[in-house]
Amino acid sequence: MNESISGYKGRVLDVLVKSKVQVGDLVRINKDDITYEGILIPRSELGDDKHIVIKIRSGYNIGIEVTEETKVTKIGVEKAPAFTPPAPPAQKPGLPKVSIISTGGTIASRVDYRTGAVRPAISASDLYSIVPELSDVAAIDTQILFSVFSEDLTPKHWSELAVTVAEHISRGVDGVVVTHGTDTMGYTAAALSFALRNLPVPVVLVGAQRSEDRPSSDAALNLIGAVSAAAKAPFAEVVVAMHETISDESVVLHRGTKVRKLHTSRRDAFKTVNAQPVAKVLDNQIVMLTDDYQRRSKEKNIILQPKFEEKVALIKFYPGMDSKIIDWHVEAGYNGIVLEGTGLGHVRQAIFHSIKKAIEKGVIVAMASQCIWGRVNMNVYTTGRDLVAMGVVPLQDMLAETALVKLMWILGQTQDKEKAKDLLATNLAYEISSRTVDVN
Numbered sequence: 001m002n003e004s005i006s007g008y009k010g011r012v013l014d015v016l017v018k019s020k021v022q023v024g025d026l027v028r029i030n031k032d033d034i035t036y037e038g039i040l041i042p043r044s045e046l047g048d049d050k051h052i053v054i055k056i057r058s059g060y061n062i063g064i065e066v067t068e069e070t071k072v073t074k075i076g077v078e079k080a081p082a083f084t085p086p087a088p089p090a091q092k093p094g095l096p097k098v099s100i101i102s103t104g105g106t107i108a109s110r111v112d113y114r115t116g117a118v119r120p121a122i123s124a125s126d127l128y129s130i131v132p133e134l135s136d137v138a139a140i141d142t143q144i145l146f147s148v149f150s151e152d153l154t155p156k157h158w159s160e161l162a163v164t165v166a167e168h169i170s171r172g173v174d175g176v177v178v179t180h181g182t183d184t185m186g187y188t189a190a191a192l193s194f195a196l197r198n199l200p201v202p203v204v205l206v207g208a209q210r211s212e213d214r215p216s217s218d219a220a221l222n223l224i225g226a227v228s229a230a231a232k233a234p235f236a237e238v239v240v241a242m243h244e245t246i247s248d249e250s251v252v253l254h255r256g257t258k259v260r261k262l263h264t265s266r267r268d269a270f271k272t273v274n275a276q277p278v279a280k281v282l283d284n285q286i287v288m289l290t291d292d293y294q295r296r297s298k299e300k301n302i303i304l305q306p307k308f309e310e311k312v313a314l315i316k317f318y319p320g321m322d323s324k325i326i327d328w329h330v331e332a333g334y335n336g337i338v339l340e341g342t343g344l345g346h347v348r349q350a351i352f353h354s355i356k357k358a359i360e361k362g363v364i365v366a367m368a369s370q371c372i373w374g375r376v377n378m379n380v381y382t383t384g385r386d387l388v389a390m391g392v393v394p395l396q397d398m399l400a401e402t403a404l405v406k407l408m409w410i411l412g413q414t415q416d417k418e419k420a421k422d423l424l425a426t427n428l429a430y431e432i433s434s435r436t437v438d439v440n
Contacts, residue, residue, distance in 0.1 A: 006042040010049025012066050016040075019072040026076035027054060029064055036064055037075070088128050089135035096174035096231035098138040100128065101164060103146040103153070103188075105181025105207050131220045137284065138231040141173070150181025150188070150207075155308035155408055158188060162195035162306040165203055169302055175202045175230025179223075182207040182261055182269065185240060189256030190405040192238045193429040197303035199236040201296055204229050205256070206241045209267050218243050218267040225251025225281035233286045235293040236300065238429075239278055243267040250282040257402045257431035260372070273372055274397040275433050292430075307412030312336035314404040316370065317347040323354035330357065336364040336407040336420075339392070340400045345369055345376035346383045352390070359391040364420055366393040366407065368400040375436055393424050396432050406431060 005016050006023055021027050021040055029036040029052065038054030041061060047053075051063040052072065064070070128140050145164055146157060165176050180188055189205050196203060206226035208219035226241035229251075238256035245268050254272045263269035279288045311334045315325060329337060337358060341347050345367040347355075359365055367387065369376050375397035378384030388394060395403050403424075410423045427434075 005040075007047060008043050008049075008052075012049055012052055015066055015070065015072055016052070019074060021072060021074045024077070025074050028073045028075050029054070030071040030073075031064060031067065031069065036062070038062070089132040091139050092135060095137070095139045097172070098140055098175050098177060098227050098230045099168040099171075099173045100140055100142045100177045100179065100227070101161070101168065102142065102144045102179045103150075103157075103161065103181070104148045105150055105179060105185075131223050133220075133224055134227050137224065137227050138174070140227070141168075143168075148181075150184040153181075153184060153188065155191070155310050158191035158195065158308055158405075159306040161188065162192055162304065165192065165196060166302055166304045166306075169199075169201060172298075173201065175204065175227075175233070177223075177226045177230050178203065178205045180205050180207050182209060182242075186256075186259050186261060186270075186399075187401050187405055189238055189240050189254075189259060190399075190402040190429075190431070191308065191409065193256040193431070194406060194409040195304065195306045195308075196238065197305060198300050199238070199294065199302060200298050200300035201236050202230050202233050203238045204241050204253070205238070209243075209265055209269060218248075221248050222251055224284070225253075228281050228284050229253055229279070229286060233279060234288065234296055235278060236296040237278065237294050240270055241281070242270040244280055250280050252280045253278045255430050257406075257429050258399065258433075260399060260401070262372070273399060274375070274436060275430070305409070305413060308405075308408040309335055309411035310408065312338070312404060312408045312411060314338045314340060314400060316340040316400075317342060317351075319348070321348065321351060323351040326351060326354040326358055330354075330361055330363055334363060335411050336366070338366050338368055338395075338400060338403045338407060340370050341367050341376075342370055344380055344384060345378045345387070345394060346381065347387070349383065349386075352386065355387070355392065356390050362417060364393065364407065364411075364417060364424070365391065366395050366403060366424055368395045368398055368403045370400075373436075375433075393421050395424070397436060398431050402431050 023040050023042050025040050027040050038056040041053050041055050051065050053061055053063050055061050128134055168176050185205055185207050204226040206222050239253040240259045241251050241253055244250040244252035254277050258272050258275045259270055260273050261269050262271050276290050278293055279286055313329050313334050367376055376394045378388050378394045410420045414420055
């Protein structure tokens with residue numbers, strides 16, 4: 001492959017070679033009486049052999065199908081697409097101190113033209129450089145802890161992140177921001193909510209649905225909102241900061257144990273479930289949305305409990321589910337199972353015997369609902385009552401993913417199964433709402 005025309009092949013490659021153009025050249029393409037001008041950029045290695053891709057003046061990339069009549073002309077030489085962050089803005093004295101800990105994700109990513117995907121590439125200090133507005137909000141300290149997408153994070157990463165956050169808090173910062181991929185950010189937010197007890201300052205997780213180099217990126221506003229919350233919000237809890245709507249108007253702060261990603265790509269993908277958000281950031285001001293929150297206080301001493309038991313499973317029930325799925329987890333040495341049942345907390349009777357056997361062998365089995373809104377109530381129908389009689393723990397309105405993380409955390413703190421079940425049913429970090437919120 002001609003490396004100077006990376007990703008191109010077949011007929012298109014022949015045209016580019018004959019036209020003596022390379023990636024980074026400014027080109028003019030004439031086709032069907034229409035003229036296009038832009039910088040030739042690499043193609044994905046999975047792309048076809050029929051299109052040329054250029055970056056036009058607006059910043060968008062467009063693909064142009066090459067036919068026999070298509071004419072490509074080199075009109076200038078530009079640098080190949082690359083990212084060089086500007087120098088960070090000068091730190092201003094007297095501002096609150098905020099640590100940004102980078103773990104990766106789309107907010108710290110750029111387009112990889114080899115694959116057409118995004119890849120971890122931007123450090124925490126780069127983020128500070130490309131969002132100079134942060135220099136008016138806080139004095140920033142940065143650390144790259146991980147540089148991975150969130151689907152590659154494990155409970156071991158949660159533990160290391162919790163320890164690192166606690167270290168930054170012990171240095172006297174006014175808040176901590178964690179940049180994170182959005183796909184599993186809810187899990188990590190829940191993990192930090194349990195691992196970091198008695199917080200003196202806010203811990204704010206933030207991500208982006210669209211990478212920083214895209215014109216429609218949500219990264220800058222989300223990051224500004226997150227840093228603003230870490231610097232001056234009156235609460236001291238773990239929250240997730242993301243767009244409130246699809247517009248660049250405000251950032252909403254969701255409690256770490258009650259938030260779920262509900263859309264694959266919208267900028268307002270994150271919603272608080274069965275509760276109200278804690279606050280939002282509008283025009284760089286913190287607008288509280290609830291009076292029930294843990295107050296910020298430098299007098300508090302953080303309690304760090306970062307251990308998680310990985311042998312816990314989240315199993316989604318479905319019609320016709322084979323009981324051997326539960327049996328396998330028991331035989332594999334799992335210590336806890338969260339069942340994501342239907343409606344009020346139900347599974348088919350054909351798997352009851354496996355659930356009972358699991359409980360008899362010391363496995364904690366708990367029940368969450370597949371429904372987004374509402375809460376488990378296992379006293380309404382015989383199915384639910386029978387499961388409770390076996391020893392299944394009802395989880396009220398706890399999100400299934402939060403329940404998984406909580407049980408991992410509990411079993412990381414104690415091996416006493418009765419104590420563990422009591423903790424699982426106890427509201428520790430606002431994971432259980434006292435009443436069901438009317439979403440209408």
